Amino acid sequence: MPDGPEAARIHALRRRLGATTAATLANFAWFAARRGAHASALEAAREAVALPGAPRVAWHSLERLVTGRSDGLLLATVLSPADAPTESAMASSLAAAVAAHREGALAVAETCYLAAAPIAALSAAVADGLGVLHEQRQERDAADAAWQRARAAGAPRAAHNQALAAIRRGATGSAREMLATAVRHSPAPDATLWFLAGYAALLEGDATDALRALEVAVALEPDLARAHFTLGLVHDRLGNAAAALDATRRGLLLSPWYLPQVWLLTPIPGGPAVELPAGNDGHGGHRGTDDVLLALGRSLLETGHLGESLAVFDQVLVRDPSQPAALFHRGVVLAKLRRYDEALADWEEVGRSDPDGTLGTLSRRHARSARQLAALFASRSG
Amino acid sequence: MHGPLHEIGLVEVLQLLGRGARDGTLEVVGPDPTAPRTVRLRGGRVVAVEPDAGDAAVEDALVARHLLSREAARLDVGDEVREAMRRTLAMRAIGMMLHWTRGRFDFAEGQVPVGPVEIAVEAILVALVEGESRRVELATHLADYQLVPTFVAPDRLAVGDRLVLDPLDWRILDAIDGRRGIGGVAALVDEPLEVVGDRVRRLESAAILELAAAPVQDALAARAAIEAGQYDTAVSLLESRVKRTDDDREAWRLLGLAEVGAGRFDRAIRAWEAWQRADPSLAPEAAALIAAARTMLEALRDPRD
Numbered sequence: 001m002p003d004g005p006e007a008a009r010i011h012a013l014r015r016r017l018g019a020t021t022a023a024t025l026a027n028f029a030w031f032a033a034r035r036g037a038h039a040s041a042l043e044a045a046r047e048a049v050a051l052p053g054a055p056r057v058a059w060h061s062l063e064r065l066v067t068g069r070s071d072g073l074l075l076a077t078v079l080s081p082a083d084a085p086t087e088s089a090m091a092s093s094l095a096a097a098v099a100a101h102r103e104g105a106l107a108v109a110e111t112c113y114l115a116a117a118p119i120a121a122l123s124a125a126v127a128d129g130l131g132v133l134h135e136q137r138q139e140r141d142a143a144d145a146a147w148q149r150a151r152a153a154g155a156p157r158a159a160h161n162q163a164l165a166a167i168r169r170g171a172t173g174s175a176r177e178m179l180a181t182a183v184r185h186s187p188a189p190d191a192t193l194w195f196l197a198g199y200a201a202l203l204e205g206d207a208t209d210a211l212r213a214l215e216v217a218v219a220l221e222p223d224l225a226r227a228h229f230t231l232g233l234v235h236d237r238l239g240n241a242a243a244a245l246d247a248t249r250r251g252l253l254l255s256p257w258y259l260p261q262v263w264l265l266t267p268i269p270g271g272p273a274v275e276l277p278a279g280n281d282g283h284g285g286h287r288g289t290d291d292v293l294l295a296l297g298r299s300l301l302e303t304g305h306l307g308e309s310l311a312v313f314d315q316v317l318v319r320d321p322s323q324p325a326a327l328f329h330r331g332v333v334l335a336k337l338r339r340y341d342e343a344l345a346d347w348e349e350v351g352r353s354d355p356d357g358t359l360g361t362l363s364r365r366h367a368r369s370a371r372q373l374a375a376l377f378a379s380r381s382g
Numbered sequence: 383m384h385g386p387l388h389e390i391g392l393v394e395v396l397q398l399l400g401r402g403a404r405d406g407t408l409e410v411v412g413p414d415p416t417a418p419r420t421v422r423l424r425g426g427r428v429v430a431v432e433p434d435a436g437d438a439a440v441e442d443a444l445v446a447r448h449l450l451s452r453e454a455a456r457l458d459v460g461d462e463v464r465e466a467m468r469r470t471l472a473m474r475a476i477g478m479m480l481h482w483t484r485g486r487f488d489f490a491e492g493q494v495p496v497g498p499v500e501i502a503v504e505a506i507l508v509a510l511v512e513g514e515s516r517r518v519e520l521a522t523h524l525a526d527y528q529l530v531p532t533f534v535a536p537d538r539l540a541v542g543d544r545l546v547l548d549p550l551d552w553r554i555l556d557a558i559d560g561r562r563g564i565g566g567v568a569a570l571v572d573e574p575l576e577v578v579g580d581r582v583r584r585l586e587s588a589a590i591l592e593l594a595a596a597p598v599q600d601a602l603a604a605r606a607a608i609e610a611g612q613y614d615t616a617v618s619l620l621e622s623r624v625k626r627t628d629d630d631r632e633a634w635r636l637l638g639l640a641e642v643g644a645g646r647f648d649r650a651i652r653a654w655e656a657w658q659r660a661d662p663s664l665a666p667e668a669a670a671l672i673a674a675a676r677t678m679l680e681a682l683r684d685p686r687d
Contacts, residue, residue: 005536008536009533009536009539011536011540012536012537012539012540013539013540013590015540016539016540016541016542016544016545016590017544017545018544020544020545024545024546024547027547027549027552028552030448030552031552031555031556034556035556060451072451072453073448074448074449074450074451075447075448075449075549075552075553076549077449077459077460077463077549092508092512093504093508095512095515096507096508096511096512096515097511099511099512099514099515100507100511105393105511107391107393107394107397108393108507108510108511110397111393111397111400111503111504111507111508112504112507112508112511114504115502115504115505115507115508
């Protein structure tokens with residue numbers, strides 16, 4: 001017999017089971033016997049066999065227990081229902097598909113999407129997810145066909161995803177048309193559509209239109225980091241240094257990364273979207289982040305925050321040591337800080353790497369001035 | 383169709399065979415070349431996985447789960463339970479094989495008779511992804527499965543809603559000793575972490591179990607010590623851990639790692655052999671590490687010995 005607490009525990013568990021089935025009593029007997037509570041096990045086995053439909057393992061346990069043996073008892077099975085796929089199992093296939101999709105396991109994701117496809121309520125989200133997946137694999141015809149099905153079935157994010165695909169394929173004009181239609185027909189104002197419309201406008205050099213769309217996006221969803229970052233770029237393009245700084249700082253408060261190109265996946269119809277960064281193979285990735293950082297650095301420079309500005313350009317140059325714009329502007333910051341030798345080095349580097357570009361020409365001119373100033377400082381200190 | 387697993391994963395292979403509704407035999411050799419697997423497909427569906435879901439493996443699994451006795455043949459569980467177990471083992475084996483990135487596969491087209499199971503490839507993949515997602519999700523709630531389940535006090539245990547417990551619940555309750563964490567319980571009952579984690583949470587909400595923080599986070603401290611290059615400290619922490627809980631698979635794995643760090647390959651081999659016993663599902667990985675440690679041991683042995 002087990003000691004006090006264990007005996008009390010087994011007794012309490014038996015009380016909790018109350019008047020129960022023969023199978024449960026047989027299983028309790030198995031448990032009690034393994035815990036050394038032979039008497040409790042025997043009593044439960046006796047109760048079990050007294051009930052109608054007692055499983056054979058209850059008799060087996062009783063046979064052993066009455067002869068003083070506690071080993072070799074068995075558990076009575078309760079068979080689970082047949083595991084044919086039910087509707088809810090197939091619904092969870094969609095969630096599994098999105099989970100695999102986010103992990104980049106495209107083959108698994110595709111299989112899971114297809115498993116969820118037979119349910120009518122999921123077909124729109126499935127088609128949209130497959131559209132993204134095919135696009136990632138560069139299977140453009142299959143992607144377009146999937147999005148056509150998704151949009152016909154009313155997938156709410158299909159227009160966004162298809163427009164993003166158009167942007168990534170270089171068809172920004174057609175993406176803008178698609179987004180303009182989607183924004184008009186959207187049942188409720190959608191910040192992600194407005195954001196993408198603004199982003200596409202910026203890519204096409206239409207900063208005014210971009211500004212309008214992005215202001216709507218941030219008003220609809222103040223936490224949409226990519227909209228704030230892009231707004232910062234637009235203000236920078238329009239020469240509004242203070243507004244660019246403000247928008248970029250808001251973006252940085254929400255996220256350290258500028259990821260303008262994001263696929264939207266739907267794990268549960270009607271539920272929130274799951275974001276999947278579109279990767280570095282298109283116009284997104286580091287280049288996007290660097291664009292924001294450059295805009296931020298320029299804004300800081302223009303508003304006189306030289307130390308912060310220097311740190312931002314350094315950050316870009318850590319990743320890409322020959323980035324001409326970052327080198328050029330860092331040179332400007334360094335010159336303003338009267339660190340002429342370092343400014344000279346940056347500008348000379350730009351002059352070498354981009355000899356015929358605007359920055360190269362400007363850099364050579366600046367470098368001449370810096371040399372003179374550096375000489376001046378040298379003679380003064382000498 | 384054949385190729386190395388580092389170039390084409392088994393997911394893609396199975397997907398191709400499933401979509402093509404192919405009949406044939408897929409031989410897969412993973413990290414342990416001495417333990418090849420055979421998967422038979424009929425109409426693109428998996429109908430047999432050997433030896434993992436063969437008759438002997440099914441019988442062993444039922445015995446280990448206290449559902450079958452080799453002594454009492456008359457107490458056969460019946461075909462339904464047997465085949466449900468076979469299906470579970472087949473799914474689990476393929477789930478393990480899908481993680482293999484070393485080894486090769488060979489598919490030979492040919493007629494395959496109706497098999498003991500019939501599982502669609504997508505059902506396997508869906509179950510695998512769901513299981514992994516659930517495992518990650520539960521890990522955050524259960525302190526990486528380190529929480530220690532204990533019975534609630536008898537006065538609380540005796541009251542409450544009527545209980546409906548199935549054999550797995552009883553096996554979990556049997557594994558509760560107040561020292562073993564959820565991970566240790568899962569290893570002991572040889573069921574997936576997420577399945578045991580879910581059951582433990584259900585038993586907790588039914589006021590049968592309660593969860594306590596692991597008394598000492600030996601594994602965490604040991605991992606930090608290994609990272610800091612303090613291998614002897616890690617060994618000492620892990621040895622005391624496995625002395626208390628000898629089925630803690632992660633502790634055995636780390637102990638092997640720490641011994642390797644300290645240059646004691648013979649002791650590393652012993653630790654990884656214990657890991658292999660504690661977690662047979664990871665036997666191929668353990669075997670690969672043991673083989674590597676043996677090679678090192680031989681390479682470093684003084685030729686004059």
